[in-house]
Amino acid sequence: MFDHLSLQCDDLDASRRFYEAVLGPLAITVSMDFGDVLGLSGSDGVPKFWLGLQTTGGTQREIHVAFTARDRATVDSAHRAGADLGAEVLHAxxxxxxxxxxxxxxxxxxxxxxxxxxxxxx
Incomplete structure (x- = not known):
């Protein structure tokens, strides 16, 4: 449905740690690093999920983004990775x-x- 999605982050290093840990079980990794912008890709190597430093100012509003896992064990692995980082678990x-x-x-x-x-x- 979408070509790519980009989120602005207050702390790009913290966001990178979070997304690398939580999306690692889904085989999604950083494939492009421009310093203040990161592109994450699945197995095709095409970055479709981007993280960048917030540059437009103002208060960030909550965004909901969902990633597809291949099975329940992968969902559980992502949960453990997020919890291990101390991320708030909204719904186990x-x-x-x-x-x-x-x-x-x-x-x-x-x-x-x-x-x-x-x-x-x-």
Missing amino acids: PKEWPEYHPGYYAVFLRDPDGNNVEVVAHA
Whole structure:
């Protein structure tokens, strides 16, 4: 649906640590590093998720972004990685049948206050 997504961060190093840990189980890694902007890619190597220093000023508003996991074990690994970093766990991994049967997800707060979901649709 989207070509790429970019989030502005107050502390790019903290955000990098968070996203590398939480998205590592999904095989998403930093593939481009321009110093103040990072591009993260999946197995295709094409950066589709970007992190950059906040440059436009003002108060950042919460964003919700969801990443697809291949299975429930990957969701659980992302949960452990976030918790190990001390990230706020908004919702521990569980099935959300109100979305659809088999919707299994964890919701974490990133260093900038965004709601980050990792979901498996199995």
